[in-house]
Amino acid sequence: MDAIILQTLNGLDKGSAYALIALGLTLIFGTLGVVNFAHGALFMLGAFCAVTVSKLFQLSHKASEATGVDFMGQPKFEDVLYVKEWFGNDLGAWLIDWSVPLSILFAIPIMIGIGFIMERGLIKHFYKRPHADQILVTFGLAIVLQEVVKYFYGANPIPTPSPMAFRGSFDFGVMLGFDPNVIIYPYWRMVYFAFSLTLVGGVFAFLQFTTFGMVVRAGMADRETVGLLGINIDKRFTIMFGIAAAVAGLAGVMYTPINSPNYHMGMDFLVLSFVVVVVGGMGSLPGAVLAGFMLGILESFASLNEVKDIIPGIDQIIIYVVAIIILLTRPRGLMGRKGVMEE
């Protein structure tokens, strides 16, 4: 019993990342009909927004006065952090501590901007080309983005810790009446899960309850008719591309304390999130979210030793097996609309 709860919890945070990336992917596919292989790179760029912010907060200069002598007898100058100098010691320390959540504010405009540039500059020219061309050009773009990041930040993972307040783990077991230390769960993963639920809820609310969202949904259903009604649907779809990029970026920002970001983290997530989209159904937003969480939890269950004893290696391939079965038996995915991308 305790193992089941623990694995469900463990699956949630991976599932959250899958769900967020897949949500953005399917948003782009549903609106623009573009298969975006560079979406993993957007996730990675978001993570590096967090790295940039924490690096900016760490900028320092040498103090003008010596504070003592070092062991060689030379006068010693301490490093003074700019944030501490400008905002005072306490606020400065707090800013550095909270750099990851604060990067959200920084990442939103940056990611929306990148999304705009990408759509207007490149993707726009590929609407009429076959899906294979879209895959190829975005694959090339992913390589370019990845290499640019590698040039500026190096190839090694860069640790970016979460705020002090969220380090350590929460003992779930005690709350549910189990022994202590049986079900423990890191605080930050809870935060990540809550954050992704909020973000998913926000995107759905935006699409469901605003006029803008309504027009976008109408455009997803029948682009031509909406265009004929005199609505500039292209402009709105471009904005949706920006939003999808921001969702992927924010998923990346908050993921940094869980796994130190490196330049190829996007590629690692890309394949899986494509599988998630296909399982959920191309173009279906609830499908992507559902499939993301489902596959995340399934994956963590498959890594239970009891399961691995029955079928060795199942934890490595479970997601692909599910995807293959779904694609062969129900090509429109779990919640895909009938007739959309069935062949």
Next chain:
Amino acid sequence: MLGLNRRDFAMLLLVAALALFAPFILNPFPTASGLSQFNAGYPDLMQRFVIFGIFAIGFNILFGLTGYLSFGHAAFLGVGSYSAVWMFKLLSMNVLPALVLSVVIAGLFALLIGYVSLRRSGIYFSILTLAFAQMSFNLAYSVLTPITNGETGLQLALDDPRILDAANTAGSVPVTSLFGLEMRSAVTLDLAGWSFTFSVGYYLCALIMLVAFYISVRLFRSPFGMMLRAIKTNQQRVNYTGLNSRPYTLAAFVISGMYAGLAGGLLACMDPLAGADRMQWTASGEVVLMTILGGAGTLIGPVLGAGFIKYFENIFSKINDSILHQWFSFLPDWMENLLVNIFYPFVGKGWHLTLGILFMLVVIFLPGGLVQGGQKIARKLGFGKKSNSDTPAE
């Protein structure tokens, strides 16, 4: 001649001449000169040129003719490598049985994956092949360790059975050979400053590549090839004409899988070692890059693309900032530093960036790849032909 028309035969001769004289062509600079680092005429790299050429030719049979974009072809390459190394371990160090087995196993594997994947087309086909390849990669890393030796990779050992030539395993691990002709033996010819190396391994690879190229030319010109092109142009119409397109696409998939297996087997013959990273999906992406860059659907494009990327990977990536400083040293200092700073991100370790940009440019502006680019230039200069049977009709 050989069942080819004159143009195709000329092209085959051209490829044969290029392959035969590669040790000269790729070594244009004297060994002592500063430019000798651009020489690509050493056996290891030349072998890679032709082996990945075979891989790309095979991929082109699937993607160039039928339009099915497979993102999992590296799996067949990996399977080919593993089976070749197992043949070396169990039977003999002769490369022939190893190559035969790797082609057969890769073909069977492709039959299995193709049978399932080809039920879908378009993006779903890409994702299915991607999923299968990642699955094989993950399995090779974890559960199949008894067969694949996991992270370390499969290697030869002294106590392998080697049924056919157990007698000569004394002392050191034996080397791969073709009926006694060792793969790594080479003759070096020194000619007034130049040094050319002719290796047995390279010429075996080149010979096999020529055969593979010849088969692909015949395939492109055959009724079977026409059928595949018809599927690419409009599969629905083919189906409505009453033709079942599945067997044709499956045959193309299996053939291209066998090419990949052959390439993997050759890689193992040249260096008897097989690792799971050969099967990773980025490796599949590489062959896609090669084919598109050279020109998908053209005969010679994939070979050019493979050579181009492998040359970049091995030569371009060696340019570091001190070499750049050397090049621009004739300029004033500030200009030298500026130019070095501009070029530095694109060379050396950053060559992937150049590759990515180049690839994007090709996809955007030259869907026919470098071959199409060459033809365009040739036509501008006035000595191109009116119609070119190499270019895809679309």
